[in-house]
Amino acid sequence: MGLDFKVATVNATDIALRLGLLTAGLPIVNTAMLGSLVKATGVVNIDSVFKTIVEEWPGRAGEVNIAAAKAAYENAVTG
Numbered sequence: 001m002g003l004d005f006k007v008a009t010v011n012a013t014d015i016a017l018r019l020g021l022l023t024a025g026l027p028i029v030n031t032a033m034l035g036s037l038v039k040a041t042g043v044v045n046i047d048s049v050f051k052t053i054v055e056e057w058p059g060r061a062g063e064v065n066i067a068a069a070k071a072a073y074e075n076a077v078t079g
Contacts, residue, residue, distance in 0.1 A: 008040035010076040012068075019064050019071075031065040035072030046073050 016027035031053060038046050049069055054062040 006040050006078060008036050008076045008078045010036040010039075010072045012036065012072055015068050015071045015075075019068050021064060021068055029068075032068040032072040035069035036076035038069075039073045039076040040078050046070070 010032065012029035012032035013027050015032040016022070016029050021028045021031075034049060035046070038044055038049055046069070050066050053065045053069065056062070057065055
């Protein structure tokens, strides 16, 4: 088919659960998925993601979401 694409996998649910990123008992995986997206595509710099997260969610919420994005970035398997 001639398609050019990248695949990345990461256990975003596990990351969210380990960090306590939950709403109504359900894991919130958005920032973990963002970290893996950055790893797979390089579309933006991961430090830019961290900066934006802390601007949007100052304090503890930002810190935990940065940890989720960082963990996913570091653990994403690309191929």
